[in-house]
Amino acid sequence: MDINNFGVFNSNTWGTVSDWAMVIVTMLTAFYLIRTFNAQYEIKKIELWKYLETIKPIYTVELIHTNVINSKSNYDLDLSFVISNTNGVAKNVTLDIFSTFEGWKFYIDSKIPLELPIREYSIVSTMISATYSSEKSGAACTFKFEFSDNVGNLYRQMCVFSAMNSNLDVKTSIPIMQNKPIFKV
Known part of the structure; x- marks a missing residue:
């Protein structure tokens, strides 16, 4: 049995386990980056409203x-x-x-x-x-x-x-x- 050939899943076509691990880690990183940016945007809006309240005559x-x-x-x-x-x-x-x-x-x-x-x-x-x-x-x-x-x-x-x-x-x-x-x- 060839170590690079798992039946229909040829490693030259589908990649190896390390390739898939890298894809999964990249997707998780992107997901948490988007959540972090959304939280930062909400905090920025709150801080801008606080600023407007301090300068409002x-x-x-x-x-x-x-x-x-x-x-x-x-x-x-x-x-x-x-x-x-x-x-x-x-x-x-x-x-x-x-x-x-x-x-x-x-x-x-x-x-x-x-x-x-x-x-x-x-x-x-x-x-x-x-x-x-x-x-x-x-x-x-x-x-x-x-x-x-x-x-x-x-x-x-x-x-x-x-x-x-x-x-x-x-x-x-x-x-x-x-x-x-x-x-x-």
Whole structure:
């Protein structure tokens, strides 16, 4: 019997055991390399999202001065808001303030009437004064911010002020990304 001939399995055609062992080891190596690359890709996505969260600008609207006059004929508010960026650097900021309630007037530095929307390269901290006068006993206004971060991702954020009698409240949403993330790390 010829050692290189196992019946129909000729070693010149089908290879030897060492050839087959090399093929099996190569396939196992390729399988585990692909699994490793997929795991690395998932970790990269998680780390990029963490990075985006650290550079995402977040605006807050804080009510620092209030004067509520609630008479029988009128509901008057004299308010001061401080708008500030608490995280990251915001670029190309657009601030719009709107309300379905008539009677709002907004000012910068308590004197200059505010022209809306405000378009600034960056708003770090700004004080806005507001007066409201109406026969209705409630008021609300919304601060809408649109801005981009250092990388160029676009965001939209809303802050809502509401007043009912003497209850004053400011609610701030988280910034919501308006585009697919741009990763420049």
